[in-house]
Amino acid sequence: MSSSKSKSDKRVVYQEFGNDNSAAVERPVQELPANQQNVRVQATRAGKKGKTVTVITGFQSKPETLTALLKQLKTQCGTGGTLKDNVIEIQGDHKQKILEILIKLGYKAKISGG
Template identity: 35%
Template sequence: MADDNDDGLGSVSGLPDELGIDDDLARADQRATVRVESRRYGKPMTLVEGLDPKAVDLTELASQLKRALAVGGTVEDDRIELQGEHAKRVPDLLRERGFEVA
């Protein structure tokens, strides 16, 4: 997240962009919620909601979660949908990536 005048300093922290501090701060400001819904034919779907799509690349985060869990999923309506019941494992995966989970 570069400043408007593009001086190489982060707009949030004021520190050099290459440190990645602004990305960490953006993640720390996010509070994700994880819940499981029953879908068609009673199949469980784990939903990750509450993340700001302007501050977090939801598609990349979904890819990381899908890879870690070895499941399919998608990003729809500013939420991540993962196939299966993963309410116990997803919060830990999100915390490892710097997110706060409610």
């Protein structure tokens, strides 16, 4: 027995379909039309070091669609933002403005929280 095995040596007993199964394991994202998506807009400070961010949740879209929407919202609000796990975060409290933009785009959007 050799004790100097490389770290890349994975002890796979049986593996089917090559080396990378990530595409087969991923769940497909069902792209729904904007008028069938129930989107929630909420301003929060939780976990943001006291800074207020507007969080938009409830999307059932592909990442490319959300990236384009994020860019449009950032431009309209004149601020920064990010996309994390199908949740859009816009810096600052822009609940009302974002709600109006989403409704114009055809989303069923509501403000949630206080």
